[in-house]
Amino acid sequence: MGTCASAESAAAAAASKDIDKQLKAEMKAIEQNIKLLLLGAGETGKSTVLKQIKLIHGTGYSDEDRAAYKVTVLTNVITSVKTLLHAMDTLKIPFGFDPTSATIEETRDNPLPPPSPFLTVEKMDDGDAQYHTSYCEESEDDIGVGGGGGGGSSCNRQKKEAVEGQLQHKDDSVARAAASAYKILLESETLHTGPVAQAAEVVNTSAIGVIAGKLIPKEVADAISVIWKDIGVQYCFRRFLNDLCRICNESFVPTDQDILNSRIMTTTITETRFKIEGIIFRVFDVGGQRSERKKWAPYFDDINAIIYLVAINSYDQICFEDNSTNRTDYFPTYEGPNDYDNGSEYFATRFLSLNKYEKKIYVHFTWATDTKQIKTVLAIVNQIILRSNLVEAGL
Numbered sequence: 149m150g151t152c153a154s155a156e157s158a159a160a161a162a163a164s165k166d167i168d169k170q171l172k173a174e175m176k177a178i179e180q181n182i183k184l185l186l187l188g189a190g191e192t193g194k195s196t197v198l199k200q201i202k203l204i205h206g207t208g209y210s211d212e213d214r215a216a217y218k219v220t221v222l223t224n225v226i227t228s229v230k231t232l233l234h235a236m237d238t239l240k241i242p243f244g245f246d247p248t249s250a251t252i253e254e255t256r257d258n259p260l261p262p263p264s265p266f267l268t269v270e271k272m273d274d275g276d277a278q279y280h281t282s283y284c285e286e287s288e289d290d291i292g293v294g295g296g297g298g299g300g301s302s303c304n305r306q307k308k309e310a311v312e313g314q315l316q317h318k319d320d321s322v323a324r325a326a327a328s329a330y331k332i333l334l335e336s337e338t339l340h341t342g343p344v345a346q347a348a349e350v351v352n353t354s355a356i357g358v359i360a361g362k363l364i365p366k367e368v369a370d371a372i373s374v375i376w377k378d379i380g381v382q383y384c385f386r387r388f389l390n391d392l393c394r395i396c397n398e399s400f401v402p403t404d405q406d407i408l409n410s411r412i413m414t415t416t417i418t419e420t421r422f423k424i425e426g427i428i429f430r431v432f433d434v435g436g437q438r439s440e441r442k443k444w445a446p447y448f449d450d451i452n453a454i455i456y457l458v459a460i461n462s463y464d465q466i467c468f469e470d471n472s473t474n475r476t477d478y479f480p481t482y483e484g485p486n487d488y489d490n491g492s493e494y495f496a497t498r499f500l501s502l503n504k505y506e507k508k509i510y511v512h513f514t515w516a517t518d519t520k521q522i523k524t525v526l527a528i529v530n531q532i533i534l535r536s537n538l539v540e541a542g543l
């Protein structure tokens with residue numbers, strides 16, 4: 149009896165000690181805060197992940213935030229149309245070009261280029277590496293410009309992007325037919341005539357920025373509308389401007405998805421604090437362009453985790469910084485087929501093989517603009533960080 153009672157009290161004392169330790173660890177975490185650093189090259193989705201954390205764990209966006217983002221979205225629309233018009237000339241696609249009039253025999257035989265989900269790699273203090281793929285989960289919202297567009301899934305979107313990528317393949321027969329039509333019109337000096345070419349002139353000569361409180365000028369909005377209806381322009385780049393009418397309307401207020409899709413290059417390091425399960429997370433978002441990277445160094449002190457983002461669709465894009473350097477160049481050691489599964493596996497393996505100090509690295513394939521997928525990734529990240537805190541505290 150006496151033995152039993154003393155065993156019980158020993159167990160109770162041990163349990164109480166554990167609780168004390170846990171409370172102490174949690175208090176320590178609260179005191180210290182959890183410092184999370186978002187790193188990665190330019191346009192890899194760092195600020196987008198921060199926006200998602202704000203939506204998931206913060207208070208969301210106020211009316212003032214939305215008014216500021218309205219300026220960004222409207223400016224992004226004008227910039228995108230200018231980019232699109234530039235692409236028409238670069239890819240040699242004339243206005244009015246109908247891709248269905250060209251034979252697609254060769255394109256059908258070409259392998260599809262890999263779609264473009266983004267890869268995130270988390271570095272932890274020690275231990276194993278892990279993968280998490282949220283790439284093909286169903287998504288509630290489809291993404292158009294501003295993403296207000298209806299239905300569909302991430303998988304459908306990826307297939308759509310892959311098909312669009314194929315349409316732009318420089319060797320396919322549709323692209324050759326477009327270039328040939330472009331050449332004929334150029335030689336006959338009729339390439340830049342007609343209503344769509346006039347609308348292009350209006351957009352190209354308009355100012356890029358939209359001032360706070362103002363709308364896109366009516367003549368520019370009308371010109372964008374004319375450009376967007378052109379079948380050749382649709383062929384050139386059909387996914388960005390589906391929501392033009394909504395965005396150009398006076399009553400336009402950016403939705404959460406508009407905000408996630410909008411783009412401002414980060415040039416000032418920001419710190420944002422969130423309380424998740426009682427613990428304060430301090431998230432640092434840095435600029436990824438080359439000139440910004442020298443500002444990263446002081447932020448490595450005392451951090452609990454790095455979320456390193458990589459855009460795995462950027463392997464064939466050039467750097468914003470100098471407009472010529474390939475962002476990732478090709479990988480001569482890659483011998484696998486040109487498909488998503490093998491390509492993404494290869495990227496993950498390359499990153500993991502750089503782990504010289506046996507740090508814990510977790511790899512997630514995800515879409516930074518998809519709140520549902522980022523929610524899953526963040527929940528895993530939080531669990532990992534909190535777990536490693538308890539391990540540190542000896543629990």
Ligand SMILES: Nc1nc2c(ncn2[C@@H]2O[C@H](COP(=O)(O)OP(=O)(O)OP(=O)(O)O)[C@@H](O)[C@H]2O)c(=O)[nH]1
Nearest residue numbers: 191192193194195196266409411414435436515516
């Ligand atoms: N399709 C797609 N677009 C994304 C994804 N992540 C980010 N984007 C878009 O890419 C653009 C750039 O994303 P940002 O979050 O601003 O990139 P960043 O890494 O903060 O860039 P810097 O501030 O220049 O370092 C934005 O328009 C985003 O909406 C993704 O996973 N998929």
Ligand SMILES: [Mg+2]
Nearest residue numbers: 194195413414
């Ligand atoms: Mg940024």
